Amino acid sequence: MKVASVVGARPNFIKMGPVHKSLSSSGIEHLIVHTGQHYDYEMSDIFFNDFELPKPNIYLGVGSGSSCFQIGEIVKRLEEKLTQRQVDLVLVYGDTNSTLAGAICANKCGIKLGHIEAGLRSYDSTMPEENNRILTDHLSDYLFAPTLNAVNNLKKERIRGKVYCTGDLSVEIIDKTKLISKKSEILDILGLKSRSYLLLTMHRAENTGTKDYFIQLLKTFESLVDNTIVFPIHPRTKKMFKTFGLLDRLLKCSNVKMLLPVGYIDFIALLQNALKVVTDSGGIQKEAYLLKIPCITMRKNTEWVETIKGQWNVLTGVDSKKIVDAVRRPSPNSKYSKSVFGSGRTSQVINELISSIIQ
Numbered sequence: 001m002k003v004a005s006v007v008g009a010r011p012n013f014i015k016m017g018p019v020h021k022s023l024s025s026s027g028i029e030h031l032i033v034h035t036g037q038h039y040d041y042e043m044s045d046i047f048f049n050d051f052e053l054p055k056p057n058i059y060l061g062v063g064s065g066s067s068c069f070q071i072g073e074i075v076k077r078l079e080e081k082l083t084q085r086q087v088d089l090v091l092v093y094g095d096t097n098s099t100l101a102g103a104i105c106a107n108k109c110g111i112k113l114g115h116i117e118a119g120l121r122s123y124d125s126t127m128p129e130e131n132n133r134i135l136t137d138h139l140s141d142y143l144f145a146p147t148l149n150a151v152n153n154l155k156k157e158r159i160r161g162k163v164y165c166t167g168d169l170s171v172e173i174i175d176k177t178k179l180i181s182k183k184s185e186i187l188d189i190l191g192l193k194s195r196s197y198l199l200l201t202m203h204r205a206e207n208t209g210t211k212d213y214f215i216q217l218l219k220t221f222e223s224l225v226d227n228t229i230v231f232p233i234h235p236r237t238k239k240m241f242k243t244f245g246l247l248d249r250l251l252k253c254s255n256v257k258m259l260l261p262v263g264y265i266d267f268i269a270l271l272q273n274a275l276k277v278v279t280d281s282g283g284i285q286k287e288a289y290l291l292k293i294p295c296i297t298m299r300k301n302t303e304w305v306e307t308i309k310g311q312w313n314v315l316t317g318v319d320s321k322k323i324v325d326a327v328r329r330p331s332p333n334s335k336y337s338k339s340v341f342g343s344g345r346t347s348q349v350i351n352e353l354i355s356s357i358i359q
């Protein structure tokens, strides 16, 4: 049996980590196809190192560009590779352009398709990822849904493929990484003490296209002058600070420690020692919840609805006043249920399902 994972962006590599280990250890031939959507060392190779993944079997080298360019080029370049290698099943992860492109190509080549992290919905069609998820789910033969909410979302859409509730890969990823992260030196290198800083990330297309949102972010930094803010900056966000002529103002915020994006082990070390995290990431909302770190999400909605119960995750949009209020609010002490994301056996469950589906 030959399975190919099509991955291309930071969160895709992270989710593939335990799946690769599980499939390979049970004798399934697992090909890694890297589309090249992310290519900087800090956005790509660092995750292959942190998760001890082998080099990709196939590198498509697509790079940056519009969504149409990325999706079109990936589909075009992938077709030949998938058919040449006689792949039985294509796996795609999450909601990136690489995910959708992998799904379209598998479907058009007549290869069975499995979607890991199926069924998530923010019900916000202005998010490119929401459209990627819906289209990928409707092309999939096998839908590996992380939560019961995700299963219900798929049922409401009368999905064609077979739906399985597998739990979320983050549980096992976090359980393992939080131990490894104890050896990370990132806090010492940055001169940080545990619970003495806020961690911040922002990169969503809908948040980085508007100058006003960058001004809101700068106002937030300026209002929180007594808080150290650790900001591993995504290349898209850095580029847009420059485009809007606001990089100098950012560099003047002496409470902000701006870093290149960091690897996963260092990121989890930073997250589990933070006072709170401020983010617009999908994955980080869930990781913060699993680590019981209060999260402030600079979005108006979330697909990870489980995290907003009990105020562990608060939605503020990119509104300086709301973010600052949320930072200053006492941390929640309310009901919390990690089990909504499953028992931490998701890669094994997916492996068993794949083995039984494809004989």
Ligand code: UD1
Pocket: 009, 010, 011, 037, 038, 039, 040, 043, 064, 065, 067, 095, 096, 097, 098, 128, 129, 203, 204, 205, 234, 235, 236, 239, 282
């Ligand atoms: C993509 C995903 C998003 C995911 C994010 C993870 C889509 C539609 N979006 O967004 O869901 O949350 O990855 O980080 O697929 N760039 C570099 N170096 C790199 C990669 C990107 O400089 O290695 C810069 C380029 O200027 C590029 C921009 O970042 O144009 C955006 O990259 P892209 O992959 O298109 O989207 P992301 O914002 O990373």
Ligand code: UDP
Pocket: 010, 011, 014, 201, 203, 232, 233, 260, 261, 262, 263, 264, 265, 267, 268, 280, 281, 282, 283, 284, 287
């Ligand atoms: N992450 C990382 N280093 C960073 C920022 C994020 O390893 O500097 C990890 C983070 O822990 C999470 C994933 O990258 O698992 C999320 O990626 P991102 O926010 O880019 O994408 P999203 O989850 O929003 O699709």
